[in-house]
Amino acid sequence: MIFTTNHTYAILRFSQARASIMSDLDEMHAFAAVMTSGSLTHSARHLGVSKSTLSRRIQQLETRLGQPLMRRQSNRLLPTEAGSVFHDYCLRILDLADQGQRALEELREEISGELTLQVHDALGRSWIAGAIDDFMQRHPGVHVSLMIRENLPEHFAPQSVVIWFGDTGETGLRQETLALLSRGLYAHPDYLARHGHPAHPHELESHDWIDLLGEAEHGLVLRHPRQGQVDVRPPGSRLRVNRLVLQSDAIARGQGLGVMPNWMAERREAAHPGQLERCLDDWQVSPSPVSLLYAHGHQPRKVSALLEFLRSACPAEWQLGTRRRAS
Structure with a gap:
């Protein structure tokens, strides 16, 4: 019985609070409407209430604030000094209330419909292919078009995430860094047995090189915690590839050295032990970002759900502490 009484009291208090908030908003809507038109008659017609109701709401607002907000001049209502000051705050409050209402309405929306997810080739099979299954199991009403890409799309479709x-360069989209993936130098143990282990970055110039997208053509920067920075220009690569999987295959076949994400190299080594060996462990190569790209502005519920899922589904090996949200 006590529980029932307390529960009923809580419901009553919530209902009273909600009624008070709605009453306040009605008063502010009335004030904002009259500020726009300068007329009780026009504003009452626009809001769908009687002229007397509109006048009473403004009077209640003035009583609550303790100052007159409007004065009559000829056939128009004009703001007092207090009214001009309060008007800006009134509009902000109404806008926030509208945003809150839209957010609550979105929570009631079923997450369903078409989504397009465009993914860099390096992350397709190694991450997204498995992760997206989990997302679709959580949201059975969603249909996803998963597209693997080697180049950024020139045209960005609505309801799409990259x-x-x-x-990425300048894309016109909102960019959010999910992770900064550390990278290292790798070779097959047999290659190192034939050509020797490089002891310093300058020795890389005498090794065969497996280049990804011509990245090393303009030089490679390596940093050491004590020895500082060294700029290296590896020899022209006899094999240039445009996909990370082709590069790692070539390195694993003993064709030369190359720069790979440590995460990807460790996964390959776990699946195929003895294929890759890291070189110059103490020298750091600049990390590569993994980014989310999506349209600016308010996102539909299904897009927001996908973005939140992708943020939480990053592999633990990506050093999630490096993640930072878009500003």
Whole structure:
């Protein structure tokens, strides 16, 4: 019985609070409407209430604030000094209330419909292919078009999200860094047995090189915690590839050295032990970002759900502490 009484009291208090908030908003809507038109008659017609109701709401607002907000001049209502000051705050409050209402309405929306997810080739099979199954199981009403890409799309469709590996440049989209993936130098143990282990970055110039997208053509920067920075220009690569999987295959076949994300190299080594060996462990190569790209502005519920899922589904090996949200 006590529980029932307390529960009923809580419901009554909530209902009273909600009624008070709605009453306040009605008063502010009335004030904002009259500020726009300068007329009780026009504003009452616009809001769908009687002229007397509109006048009473403004009077109640003035009583609550303790100052007159409007004065009559000829056939128009004009703001007092207090009314001019309060008007800006009134509009902000009404806008926030509208945003809150839209957010609550979105929570009632079923997450369903078409989504397009465009993913860099390096992250397709290694991450997204498995992760997206989990997303679709959580949201059975969603249909996803998963597209693997080697280049950024020139045209960005609505309801679309892009996951990219590496630099993106200026795209006109909102960019959010999911992770900064550390990278290292790798070779097959047999290659190192034939050509020797490089002891310093300058020795890389005498090794065969497996280049990804011509990245090393303009030089490679390596940093050491004590020895500082060294700029290296590897020899022209006899094999240039445009996909990370082709590069790792070539390195694993013993064709030369190359720069790979440590995460990807460790996964390959776990699946195929003895294929890759890291070189110059103490020297750091600049990391590669993994980015989310999506349209600016308010996102539909299904897009927001996908973005939140992708943020939480990053592999633990990506050093999630490096993640930062878009500003």
